[in-house]
Amino acid sequence: MSAGLALEGVHTHIGRYHILQGVDLDAPGGLTTMLLGRNGAGKTTTLRTIMGLWRASKGRIALGDRALHSLAASDVARLGVGYAPETMAVFSDLTVKENLILGARQGPMDDRRLAWIFGFFPALRKFWLSRAGSLSGGQKQMLSIARAIVEPRELLLIDEPTKGLAPAIVGALIDCLKEIKATGVTILLVEQNFRVAAEVGDEVRVMDNGRVVHRGSMRDLAADQRLQMRLLGLSLDSHQ
Amino acid sequence: MSALDVGAALPRRKIEILPALTPLIVALVAAPFVGSASTFLTLTAAGIAMGMMIFTMASGLTLVFGMMDVLNFGHGAFIALGAYVATLVLLPLAGWSASDSVALNLAAFALAILAAAVVCGALGWLFERLIVKPVYGQHLRQILATIGGAIIAEQLIYALWGPDQIPLALPAAFRGSFVFGDTAIEKYRVLATVVGLAVFAGETLILNRTKIGLLIRAGVENREMVEALGYRIDRLFVGVFMAGSALAGLGGAMMALYRGQAHATIGAEFLVLCFIVIIIGGLGSVGGSFVASILVALIANYAGFLAPKLALVSNIVAMVVVLLWRPRGLYPVTGR
Ligand SMILES: Nc1ncnc2c1ncn2[C@@H]1O[C@H](COP(=O)(O)OP(=O)(O)OP(=O)(O)O)[C@@H](O)[C@H]1O
Ligand SMILES: [Mg+2]
Numbered sequence: 001m002s003a004g005l006a007l008e009g010v011h012t013h014i015g016r017y018h019i020l021q022g023v024d025l026d027a028p029g030g031l032t033t034m035l036l037g038r039n040g041a042g043k044t045t046t047l048r049t050i051m052g053l054w055r056a057s058k059g060r061i062a063l064g065d066r067a068l069h070s071l072a073a074s075d076v077a078r079l080g081v082g083y084a085p086e087t088m089a090v091f092s093d094l095t096v097k098e099n100l101i102l103g104a105r106q107g108p109m110d111d112r113r114l115a116w117i118f119g120f121f122p123a124l125r126k127f128w129l130s131r132a133g134s135l136s137g138g139q140k141q142m143l144s145i146a147r148a149i150v151e152p153r154e155l156l157l158i159d160e161p162t163k164g165l166a167p168a169i170v171g172a173l174i175d176c177l178k179e180i181k182a183t184g185v186t187i188l189l190v191e192q193n194f195r196v197a198a199e200v201g202d203e204v205r206v207m208d209n210g211r212v213v214h215r216g217s218m219r220d221l222a223a224d225q226r227l228q229m230r231l232l233g234l235s236l237d238s239h240q
Numbered sequence: 241m242s243a244l245d246v247g248a249a250l251p252r253r254k255i256e257i258l259p260a261l262t263p264l265i266v267a268l269v270a271a272p273f274v275g276s277a278s279t280f281l282t283l284t285a286a287g288i289a290m291g292m293m294i295f296t297m298a299s300g301l302t303l304v305f306g307m308m309d310v311l312n313f314g315h316g317a318f319i320a321l322g323a324y325v326a327t328l329v330l331l332p333l334a335g336w337s338a339s340d341s342v343a344l345n346l347a348a349f350a351l352a353i354l355a356a357a358v359v360c361g362a363l364g365w366l367f368e369r370l371i372v373k374p375v376y377g378q379h380l381r382q383i384l385a386t387i388g389g390a391i392i393a394e395q396l397i398y399a400l401w402g403p404d405q406i407p408l409a410l411p412a413a414f415r416g417s418f419v420f421g422d423t424a425i426e427k428y429r430v431l432a433t434v435v436g437l438a439v440f441a442g443e444t445l446i447l448n449r450t451k452i453g454l455l456i457r458a459g460v461e462n463r464e465m466v467e468a469l470g471y472r473i474d475r476l477f478v479g480v481f482m483a484g485s486a487l488a489g490l491g492g493a494m495m496a497l498y499r500g501q502a503h504a505t506i507g508a509e510f511l512v513l514c515f516i517v518i519i520i521g522g523l524g525s526v527g528g529s530f531v532a533s534i535l536v537a538l539i540a541n542y543a544g545f546l547a548p549k550l551a552l553v554s555n556i557v558a559m560v561v562v563l564l565w566r567p568r569g570l571y572p573v574t575g576r
Contacts, residue, residue, distance in 0.1 A: 051468055053464060053467075053468065072467070072472075073464070073467040073468050074467045074468075074469075074470050074471055074472050074473070076468075077467070077468055077469055077470030078470045083468045085465070085468070089462050089464075089465040089468075091457070091458040091461050091462060091465070092461065093457055093460075093461055093573065094454060094457060094458060098454050098458075101451065101454060102451075102454055102455065102458055102466070102469055102471075103469060105469055105470040105471065147469070
C-alpha cells in the first residue's frame, strides 16, 4: 500500500505574507483525502508547500518515513509524488504525447498504463499529436491529471480538477478519480464542488486562514449539513 | 499496435507559415528596386550568409532568455572570445590553411570553429556558476552582473591578446568566389550558410526529437512544472547556458573569419544585433530567431544598397514594424 502523508505545524511565507500558519494535516496511505475550504484558505499553498514549490519556513512534512520539507521540488517528485496543479500547467507548445513523455520521467511510457488512461480519457488518444495548447479546458485538465499518473505514484496531489468544467464532464472525471483511487495510491484532492468531494473522498480536512480546522471522515461531513454550513458556508440548498 | 502509434493519422501540429515567409516577401519587394539580377542575387546570398552567422550567435541567447529568463549581456564576450580562439588555432595551422588540399583547408576551418565552440562552452559553465547563478530571478542584478562579466572578459581579451585587431586569413579553398554568369558569390558565404543550416537542423532535431529537447521547450514555458515532474532544472540551465555560449563562440569565429580579423569590439557589436533578432523572432523561439536573422540581414543588405543612409537604422525599423504587426515577435512562445 502507498505511504501516508503527514504535515506537522507547517508554516509557509510568501514574500512578507504569512500564509500557512501551522498546518497539521494527514492523508492516510491508500485513501483519498479531500482538502476543502473557502477561497484563499491556503489549500493551493499547502499543496505547493508539500511539492517543494514553496519552502516551509517551519514544521515537518513526511511521506511515510521520508522527510519532504527540505527537499527541492524535483526530489519530492522523485519520491513518487504526482502533481496536477490548479493552473493545470500543461506545456502548450508540446503535443499531448510529448507532455506525457515528460510525465514518464523514469523511462518510456508503459503501453498498458497508457491504454488504461485512454480508457477514461479517450480525448487524449484522439488528440495525441495535437498541441496541448489547442485543447479545451476540460481536455487540458485530463492531460494534466494523465501526466501526473502516467507513471505509478505513491502520492497524488490534485488541485481543483473540476474547476470550470461542464457538469457532464464532471461526472466523467468522478469516474476517473475513482479508477485512480482503486489503484491504491494515496490522494490529496482539493475540490470546491461538494458533490465531487462527497462521492470521491474517504477522509476530509477543512482549512481556514492557513490552518486545518476540521478533520474527519467524508461520510460524516456529507451527512451533517450544519457542519458544512459552519465550515464551508454552504447553504442548505446550494449543494445537490 | 503500440499505444504510441495511436492517432498517428490525426492532424499534426500546425506551424504558422506567414511569418516564415517574411524574408521571401522582403526579397520579392526589394528585387524590382535593386534592378540588376546579378546584384540582387549577390545581395541576397550575402544576406543569407550573414543571417546564418547571426542566427548561430543569437539562437543560444534566445534559449537562455526563454528558459532561464536571464538577460545575458555577457553573450557578446563569448562571441569575441570565439573569434580569438579561432586565431589561436588558425595561426599555427597557417600551413594547412595555405595548402592546396581542400581537406586540410576544411580541417583547419573545422578545428578553428570547433575549438571556439568548445572553449566558449567550457567558459560558459564557469560564467553561469560564478556570475549568473547567484542572480537568477533578479533582472536588474542580472543585467549588472552579466555586463560586469562581459567587461571583465573584454579586458582579459585585451590583456591576453593586446588592443589591436588580429588578422585572420581564410583557408585557401574558401577564398574567392563562385561565378555564375555575371553573378559572383563568395565561397565563404556558401560555407557559412551550410554551417548555419547545420546548426539550425541540429538544434531543431534536438529540440523536437530528444527528451532533453522536450525538457528545454517545456522549461521555456513553465520551469516550475518541469521541476515538479522530477527533473533537475538547474542542470538543464547549465547545459543550455553552455550550449548557448558555445554557439556564440562558433558564430563569433565564423564572423571573424568572414571579416578577416578578430577584435574584441565584435562582441558588443553583434550582441545588439542578437537582441534585435531574438526580439523579432519571439523570445525563446529558435525557429523565430532563424527567420528573424535572415530577415534582418536581408533588410540590412538591400537597404545598404538602395539607401545607404537608412542601413544604420534598418534593424530598428524592422523590429518596430514586426512588433507592430506581432507584438510578441514572429513566433511567440507560449507562457511569456
Ligand atoms: N504568490 C502569492 N503571493 C502573495 N500571496 C499569495 C500568493 N499565492 C497565494 N497567496 C495568498 O495566500 C492565501 C492562500 O492562497 P491559496 O491559493 O493557497 O488559497 P486556496 O485555498 O487555494 O484558494 P482558492 O480556493 O481560491 O484556490 C490567499 O490569501 C492568497 O491571496
Ligand atoms: Mg487554490
